[in-house]
Amino acid sequence: MVTDQTRCSAVQNITLTLVQDGSKVSGAYTCAYGNQNCRGMQEAGTISEGTLKGNQLELVIMTPDRSTCRFSGLLKHESGKGSYYCKGGSQLDERGSWRIHRKE
Numbered sequence: 001m002v003t004d005q006t007r008c009s010a011v012q013n014i015t016l017t018l019v020q021d022g023s024k025v026s027g028a029y030t031c032a033y034g035n036q037n038c039r040g041m042q043e044a045g046t047i048s049e050g051t052l053k054g055n056q057l058e059l060v061i062m063t064p065d066r067s068t069c070r071f072s073g074l075l076k077h078e079s080g081k082g083s084y085y086c087k088g089g090s091q092l093d094e095r096g097s098w099r100i101h102r103k104e
Helices: none
Strands: 012-021 024-033 044-053 056-062 068-076 079-088 093-099
Touching: 012 044, 024 056, 044 068, 068 093
Parallel strands: none
Antiparallel strands: 012 024, 024 044, 044 056, 056 068, 068 079, 079 093
């Protein structure tokens, strides 16, 4: 379910800056235009909760408008993939999939 149907097949270029301390992960999120603007024009955020247990990554990202996005997935070597969903208040705004690769 997407509250804004024009967001179907939206692609954004997201950069995650991850800092790992044991199994805890913190850091920052930035979003740049892909084929559509960033969701709600939120171009930055912070990782408010994050864990890496084995190859399982779980992140909660909070944006300035107080929306939250939850990312979960598997990391393997220099890449990973998974799913996400974002909520603004109690309403599900968006869900989808993500792919990531390490930038040198």
